[in-house]
Amino acid sequence: MNKGRLFIVSGPSGSGKDTILAELFKICPEIKFSISSITRDMRENEIPGEKYNFISKEQFENMIKHDELLEYNRFVGNYYGTPKEPVIKAIEDGCDIIVEVDVNGAAQIRKEVPDCTSIFILPPSLETLKVRLKGRGTESDDKINARLSCALDEIKRAEEYDYIVVNDNLFESVSELCNIIKLDRLKTDRNINLIEKILNE
Numbered sequence: 001m002n003k004g005r006l007f008i009v010s011g012p013s014g015s016g017k018d019t020i021l022a023e024l025f026k027i028c029p030e031i032k033f034s035i036s037s038i039t040r041d042m043r044e045n046e047i048p049g050e051k052y053n054f055i056s057k058e059q060f061e062n063m064i065k066h067d068e069l070l071e072y073n074r075f076v077g078n079y080y081g082t083p084k085e086p087v088i089k090a091i092e093d094g095c096d097i098i099v100e101v102d103v104n105g106a107a108q109i110r111k112e113v114p115d116c117t118s119i120f121i122l123p124p125s126l127e128t129l130k131v132r133l134k135g136r137g138t139e140s141d142d143k144i145n146a147r148l149s150c151a152l153d154e155i156k157r158a159e160e161y162d163y164i165v166v167n168d169n170l171f172e173s174v175s176e177l178c179n180i181i182k183l184d185r186l187k188t189d190r191n192i193n194l195i196e197k198i199l200n201e
């Protein structure tokens with residue numbers, strides 16, 4: 001059986017990556033999503049176990065100690081990490097899996113799983129990003145400013161990614177991300193068994 005592929009999706013908070021991913025999973029329900037473990041407080045609209053598992057700092061540090069994370073990072077005072085086991089299992093089972101992490105997490109994953117594809121979601125402008133972050137109304141001005149400063153640092157590292165999707169229009173962004181994933185499935189190294197099958201007939 002062919003192995004699955006790990007896709008990394010990053011983008012500053014407010015870039016709209018969550019909305020793009022939610023739409024993508026409607027079109028491609030066969031793609032798995034890696035649920036991160038995080039220590040920040042749950043927002044009102046969040047459901048535990050959907051995008052994140054909300055755990056304590058002690059639980060998180062225990063996961064680090066037992067080498068249970070593929071990568072982790074601290075972001076605005078909280079831990080965010082990708083549990084290793086579900087990702088490895090999806091790839092071994094031949095499923096494509098999307099991991100949504102920040103730029104530091106992405107760099108760690110590329111070292112662990114070099115055979116992955118990374119996509120950076122850019123906002124159309126910094127102004128749009130500011131408006132989106134303020135519009136959420138879920139965080140204090142200090143936290144919003146901290147997120148904006150992280151956003152600039154993240155955008156500086158967008159060059160490390162294989163693909164850039166500019167989230168100007170939701171429909172187009174979803175279809176671009178979908179195209180990247182579909183094209184990746186046609187890569188020769190993912191289809192060696194098809195060639196071998198014909199040669200062995």
Ligand code: 5GP
Nearest residue numbers: 013036072073075080081082100101102105
């Ligand atoms: P938020 O608090 O807005 O949900 O996420 C903040 C940042 O953490 C976003 O840039 C998001 O991509 C990133 N993030 C989410 N999950 C993970 C993870 O498992 N690992 C790392 N390194 N970053 C994550």
